Amino acid sequence: MSPETPQFTCPLPVQQYANVVLAHGAGGNLMHRLIDDVFVKVFANPHQEADHDSAVLEHHGVRFAFTTDSYVVHPLFFPGGDIGSLAVYGTVNDLAVSGARPLYLSAGFILEEGLPVETLHRVTQSMQAAAQRAGVAIVTGDTKVVERGKGDGLFINTAGIGIVPEGVSSLPAQVRPGDAVLLNGDVGRHGIAVMAAREGLAFETTIESDLAPLADLVAQLFDAGLEVHCLRDCTRGGLASALNEIAKTAGAGITIDEKAIPVLEDVRGACELLGLDPLHVANEGRLVAFVAPGDADRALEVMRRHPLGGDATVIGTVTERTAAPVLMKTFGGIRILDMLSGDQLPRIC
Amino acid sequence: MRFVDEYRDNTHAERFARAIARITTRPWSIMEVCGGQTHAIVRFGIDQLLPDDITLIHGPGCPVCVTAVELIDKAIDIALRPEAILCSFGDMVRVPGSHKDLQAAKAEGGDVRIVYSPLDAVRLAGDEPDRQVVFFAVGFETTAPVNAAAVAQAARRGLDNFSILVAHVRIPPAIEAILSGPDNRVQALIAPGHVCAVMGTSEYEAIATQYGVPIVVTGFEPLDILEGIHMCIAQLEHGAAKVETQYARGVRPQGNATAMALMNEVFTVVTRKWRGIGEIPDGGLALADAYAGFDAERRFGLVDYTVTEPTECLSGQVLQGIIKPHECPMFGGRCTPEHPLGATMVSAEGACAAYYRYRRVSAA
Numbered sequence: 147m148s149p150e151t152p153q154f155t156c157p158l159p160v161q162q163y164a165n166v167v168l169a170h171g172a173g174g175n176l177m178h179r180l181i182d183d184v185f186v187k188v189f190a191n192p193h194q195e196a197d198h199d200s201a202v203l204e205h206h207g208v209r210f211a212f213t214t215d216s217y218v219v220h221p222l223f224f225p226g227g228d229i230g231s232l233a234v235y236g237t238v239n240d241l242a243v244s245g246a247r248p249l250y251l252s253a254g255f256i257l258e259e260g261l262p263v264e265t266l267h268r269v270t271q272s273m274q275a276a277a278q279r280a281g282v283a284i285v286t287g288d289t290k291v292v293e294r295g296k297g298d299g300l301f302i303n304t305a306g307i308g309i310v311p312e313g314v315s316s317l318p319a320q321v322r323p324g325d326a327v328l329l330n331g332d333v334g335r336h337g338i339a340v341m342a343a344r345e346g347l348a349f350e351t352t353i354e355s356d357l358a359p360l361a362d363l364v365a366q367l368f369d370a371g372l373e374v375h376c377l378r379d380c381t382r383g384g385l386a387s388a389l390n391e392i393a394k395t396a397g398a399g400i401t402i403d404e405k406a407i408p409v410l411e412d413v414r415g416a417c418e419l420l421g422l423d424p425l426h427v428a429n430e431g432r433l434v435a436f437v438a439p440g441d442a443d444r445a446l447e448v449m450r451r452h453p454l455g456g457d458a459t460v461i462g463t464v465t466e467r468t469a470a471p472v473l474m475k476t477f478g479g480i481r482i483l484d485m486l487s488g489d490q491l492p493r494i495c
Numbered sequence: 496m497r498f499v500d501e502y503r504d505n506t507h508a509e510r511f512a513r514a515i516a517r518i519t520t521r522p523w524s525i526m527e528v529c530g531g532q533t534h535a536i537v538r539f540g541i542d543q544l545l546p547d548d549i550t551l552i553h554g555p556g557c558p559v560c561v562t563a564v565e566l567i568d569k570a571i572d573i574a575l576r577p578e579a580i581l582c583s584f585g586d587m588v589r590v591p592g593s594h595k596d597l598q599a600a601k602a603e604g605g606d607v608r609i610v611y612s613p614l615d616a617v618r619l620a621g622d623e624p625d626r627q628v629v630f631f632a633v634g635f636e637t638t639a640p641v642n643a644a645a646v647a648q649a650a651r652r653g654l655d656n657f658s659i660l661v662a663h664v665r666i667p668p669a670i671e672a673i674l675s676g677p678d679n680r681v682q683a684l685i686a687p688g689h690v691c692a693v694m695g696t697s698e699y700e701a702i703a704t705q706y707g708v709p710i711v712v713t714g715f716e717p718l719d720i721l722e723g724i725h726m727c728i729a730q731l732e733h734g735a736a737k738v739e740t741q742y743a744r745g746v747r748p749q750g751n752a753t754a755m756a757l758m759n760e761v762f763t764v765v766t767r768k769w770r771g772i773g774e775i776p777d778g779g780l781a782l783a784d785a786y787a788g789f790d791a792e793r794r795f796g797l798v799d800y801t802v803t804e805p806t807e808c809l810s811g812q813v814l815q816g817i818i819k820p821h822e823c824p825m826f827g828g829r830c831t832p833e834h835p836l837g838a839t840m841v842s843a844e845g846a847c848a849a850y851y852r853y854r855r856v857s858a859a
């Protein structure tokens with residue numbers, strides 16, 4: 147009944163993709179390799195070495211942060227936000243976690259032929275409301291239109307600048323063994339909210355994105371005179387990607403405790419159903435803070451007093467690098483928490 | 496979360512671990528068949544909780560991993576045809592075919608769409624009468640009923656632009672192939688809970704008797720698996736070889752009659768090639784004659800397509816439980832999730848992917 151000798155088979159490996167695949171945009175290993183191989187190598191300059199969410203530049207004694215991000219989210223409107231508020235808060239947050247007070251944004255729009263102007267109105271109104279809430283002004287912009295079928299409705303790019311106050315510095319290179327790792331709230335909401343909206347998955351309760359501007363929370367931490375070494379917002383690729391990126395750039399290790407990471411029951415339920423791991427799901431209102439051990443308790447207090455940090459908690463510590471950049475205490479012991487290579491794909495059975 | 500948190504309770508896990516250690520008097524090798532169970536074992540470190548005498552062998556229960564290379568190639572062929580829309584479950588898009596995967600085909604312009612249910616593909620066929628919608632019907636007996644329902648629904652609606660590319664595989668013949676193999680070391684089986692929720696447990700009675708192996712139908716949470724292992728060892732220590740059900744909350748001995756009736760109407764049992772193992776008689780399902788019109792291989796003229804595969808990767812040995820993922824020389828080096836050599840590294844439920852993602856460190 148069984149073969150005499152088992153027929154061992156193996157496909158030719160897909161080592162390199164000649165064309166860009168969707169996984170290249172997922173915030174995981176494949177994307178990082180693309181960035182390193184194609185962009186960083188070619189555009190090489192010292193300002194990239196800090197490897198943080200914004201470039202912090204100095205000119206005539208003034209330090210300012212400069213960043214850009216593009217927004218291609220689909221659907222355009224989802225529970226808790228839309229492409230417009232996302233385009234504002236996402237860039238504001240990239241400035242904030244680099245230590246800057248965000249000031250001005252640009253907004254470039256690529257409109258697909260056929261997009262209702264009414265939709266565009268809704269988006270820009272949302273952007274203006276978001277800008278006001280975040281304390282920034284959208285001062286310049288651009289509009290392009292592409293043919294029907296070439297644009298998925300609407301794409302937005304925002305670039306932002308902010309001033310980094312004297313004495314403030316947030317850099318992966320500053321992270322050192324002993325630092326406490328703080329997280330300002332529960333994870334996994336944004337990715338699930340968008341996926342549910344996109345795929346028409348109706349859960350018993352609607353999961354809303356955690357989309358929010360973090361600049362004020364960050365300012366409170368620095369204004370309190372706390373020794374904050376680095377901040378990073380957790381976006382695509384989730385908490386796991388953010389921690390791995392920092393650990394790799396810093397040449398350090400991070401050990402976290404799975405039980406310490408807050409996840410809403412609804413998000414857990416949705417993830418269980420779809421076979422997803424909340425640690426790899428996108429967020430848009432969450433940051434991790436690497437704080438000197440002596441200031442960890444006070445940092446937690448400051449965060450918890452803020453509306454966007456009520457559930458702030460310590461999730462782990464920075465260590466010397468050991469077996470892998472990020473380790474996690476879990477059910478059966480300690481395991482490696484790596485970035486994923488591409489998107490999480492809902493499982494079959 | 497009910498039915499999840501209780502079954503992941505650490506304290507109970509440790510009690511089970513101690514109970515297992517108490518009843519184990521000699522070495523035993525147990526195979527868990529289902530990829531979801533493998534993942535739970537590696538993710539929750541179940542193997543680390545067991546006494547050294549117990550060896551867990553990871554079985555071929557990952558339908559993504561065992562889908563024949565020819566079928567991936569056929570799916571890609573279909574996807575690249577302008578008139579076709581190829582609908583698939585998520586994890587199939589990264590499995591390598593002979594030259595590329597569905598993800599690359601999508602990047603080349605193939606219309607590949609990830610769906611959550613075959614019924615979505617039927618709806619799509621209704622919405623797009625000018626396109627040929629093909630659903631890649633992968634899976635064990637777990638997904639066969641809903642795929643059968645999709646075909647039946649398409650038939651009722653009179654849709655002539657819907658077809659399925661059938662890759663279904665059956666568990667019992669694969670278990671027999673493993674147990675009768677020359678290198679078999681498996682002494683007991685943790686059988687897949689969801690397959691048995693559909694099919695019931697009767698197919699396994701004959702296997703338990705013929706091969707003298709205890710078979711325990713088990714769930715997917717850590718406590719389920721620990722309890723299933725405990726039940727296997729209890730039988731082994733007493734020289735028993737029966738079918739028992741640990742996953743009582745999901746499985747009835749008679750299975751799901753409605754699901755089975757639908758499967759028997761739409762599908763028929765055939766010989767099927769399992770990637771990494773070879774042809775297994777009765778190892779798969781194909782469309783029954785009455786529904787042959789919905790067969791994508793026929794519709795697209797791909798019936799006689801075969802592939803000779805290079806013989807290098809050791810997925811086959813992993814799938815049969817002969818080696819563990821980390822014992823493969825390519826593991827973690829030439830073969831990683833970014834550049835997988837075999838399906839077991841690609842699939843979310845593949846043993847190699849599980850080992851890679853949840854790899855352990857000895858230092859605390």
